[in-house]
Amino acid sequence: MKKSTNVFVCSECGYESAKWNGICPSCGQGNTMVEEIREPVSKKSGSKVRFSPSDVSQICVNSIDINEEVRYHTGFNELDRVFGGGIVKGSLSLLGGTPGIGKSTLLLQICKFLDKNLKILYVSGEESKRQIKMRASRLGVENENLYVMTETNLNKIAAEIEFTNPDIVIIDSVQTMNNPESSSFPGSVSQVKECTNTFLKLAKSLDITILLIGHVNKDGAIAGPKVLEHMVDAVLYFEGDAQTSYRILRAVKNRHGSTNEIGVFRMDSVGLQEVENPSMMLLAGKPQNASGICVACVMEGSRPILTEVQSLVTATSFGNPRRMATGFDYNRMALILAVLEKRAGYFFSAMDAYINVVGGLKLEEPAADLSVAIALVSALKDIAIDDRIIAFGEVGLAGEIRAVSNCELRITEAERLGFEKCIIPHYNFVTLKNPEKKYKIEIIGAKTIRQAVAEALNQ
Numbered sequence: 520m521k522k523s524t525n526v527f528v529c530s531e532c533g534y535e536s537a538k539w540n541g542i543c544p545s546c547g548q549g550n551t552m553v554e555e556i557r558e559p560v561s562k563k564s565g566s567k568v569r570f571s572p573s574d575v576s577q578i579c580v581n582s583i584d585i586n587e588e589v590r591y592h593t594g595f596n597e598l599d600r601v602f603g604g605g606i607v608k609g610s611l612s613l614l615g616g617t618p619g620i621g622k623s624t625l626l627l628q629i630c631k632f633l634d635k636n637l638k639i640l641y642v643s644g645e646e647s648k649r650q651i652k653m654r655a656s657r658l659g660v661e662n663e664n665l666y667v668m669t670e671t672n673l674n675k676i677a678a679e680i681e682f683t684n685p686d687i688v689i690i691d692s693v694q695t696m697n698n699p700e701s702s703s704f705p706g707s708v709s710q711v712k713e714c715t716n717t718f719l720k721l722a723k724s725l726d727i728t729i730l731l732i733g734h735v736n737k738d739g740a741i742a743g744p745k746v747l748e749h750m751v752d753a754v755l756y757f758e759g760d761a762q763t764s765y766r767i768l769r770a771v772k773n774r775h776g777s778t779n780e781i782g783v784f785r786m787d788s789v790g791l792q793e794v795e796n797p798s799m800m801l802l803a804g805k806p807q808n809a810s811g812i813c814v815a816c817v818m819e820g821s822r823p824i825l826t827e828v829q830s831l832v833t834a835t836s837f838g839n840p841r842r843m844a845t846g847f848d849y850n851r852m853a854l855i856l857a858v859l860e861k862r863a864g865y866f867f868s869a870m871d872a873y874i875n876v877v878g879g880l881k882l883e884e885p886a887a888d889l890s891v892a893i894a895l896v897s898a899l900k901d902i903a904i905d906d907r908i909i910a911f912g913e914v915g916l917a918g919e920i921r922a923v924s925n926c927e928l929r930i931t932e933a934e935r936l937g938f939e940k941c942i943i944p945h946y947n948f949v950t951l952k953n954p955e956k957k958y959k960i961e962i963i964g965a966k967t968i969r970q971a972v973a974e975a976l977n978q
């Protein structure tokens with residue numbers, strides 16, 4: 520008889536190795552390798568399977584009906600959009616996020632709005648029936664067709680699903696589910712993979728929609744959702760701080776839609792509320808006449824979103840000047856500082872410089888460069904930028920302002936929110952047709968960073 524073997528598995532990415540590593544050689548995360556015991560697979564059970572030609576089914580591509588796809592609407596436009604227009608029937612999706620972010624809340628809340636004819640099974644391995652009922656009452660969820668089950672045994676859950684045949688199954692969370700016949704402990708990489716595999720088979724064979732909740736963890740004690748991203752149809756992550764009330768839902772994978780869309784939510788005592796006007800929310804509370812502030816416009820999927828970039832520049836007290844960026848790439852900030860010094864004559868070498876993007880948004884798009892540059896100079900010179908100015912554009916190393924995509928969408932959004940002056944790249948400006956007639960907002964095309972900054976500071 521063969522002995523069981525020990526392997527070390529990374530709980531973040533699933534990398535396997537015979538020996539333990541402090542840092543995972545595959546994904547580079549620290550302290551994520553955990554030991555797992557593998558039972559030997561007997562030779563007999565792996566005997567060859569013969570298929571007859573009738574098992575294989577093929578169909579001409581022309582005769583595939585694409586209108587077949589059924590989507591369920593969740594009652595949240597924000598969530599439907601991230602899914603690509605509703606949750607696809609028969610799909611397996613993963614909702615990931617740190618504990619306390621609102622995953623259970625969101626999926627329980629959708630039970631309130633989903634079509635009442637759909638039979639929903641909510642399986643919880645984390646909370647008691649009483650706790651779920653209390654939460655449901657708080658969220659105002661009443662649904663004759665919502666069934667609750669508290670169970671962690673994968674086989675029992677699978678049997679229950681096959682027997683009752685619900686339309687939608689919610690698993691909270693995939694890391695608490697386990698197959699007791701398998702030797703590894705719940706939450707380990709192999710258990711989480713096995714559970715996901717079972718749910719995948721159930722979803723596809725019975726054509727039911729399964730939503731998995733997955734915890735993101737930092738210390739590697741349980742397997743992260745990364746290890747099962749490749750198995751599911753869609754992966755959504757809930758981002759934001761459990762402390763602040765705003766949450767951003769982002770798709771990182773979607774076989775049935777685009778991955779650029781985000782959904783914005785606000786958590787309050789009656790659950791998550793959608794924020795249909797994120798720019799307004801992000802700009803609320805913007806200080807008036809303070810230096811170091813410039814409004815940026817970034818595209819999140821097909822939506823332009825305005826947000827406030829704040830900067831603080833102070834004299835360095837000793838040694839190397841400090842640079843810090845929250846919500847913006849640190850290296851990109853260093854690059855913008857270098858361009859401002861070399862091409863526009865603003866010196867930051869004896870100054871500490873900080874950048875903060877308000878509201879927890881991450882500005883990954885180069886179009887945010889210009890607002891960051893303007894905020895930095897405004898902070899350095901201690902000159903406030905007019906509240907009604909917005910700027911966007913990519914900053915090049917020669918100090919030029921480069922064109923960005925979706926220029927007109929951004930201008931329209933700025934105008935809608937009451938801005939009066941918009942500094943944009945010159946090359947975008949020349950492509951606008953009759954801007955004076957089309958927009959009330961004043962539009963200025965800037966060729967260089969020096970010109971853009973002077974325009975913003977009104978110098």
Ligand SMILES: Nc1ncnc2c1ncn2[C@@H]1O[C@H](COP(=O)(O)OP(=O)(O)O)[C@@H](O)[C@H]1O
Pocket residue numbers: 616617618619620621622623624625657761786787788789
């Ligand atoms: N009784 C309550 N009143 C108001 N808000 C609550 C209450 N209970 C929980 N919350 C909010 O719900 C959040 C927990 O959401 P939950 O859906 O359980 O998170 P997750 O499932 O992602 O771990 C808490 O951070 C808190 O903001």
Ligand SMILES: [Mg+2]
Pocket residue numbers: 622623624645691
């Ligand atoms: Mg939960």
Ligand SMILES: [Zn+2]
Pocket residue numbers: 529530531532533534543544545546547548551
């Ligand atoms: Zn790894």
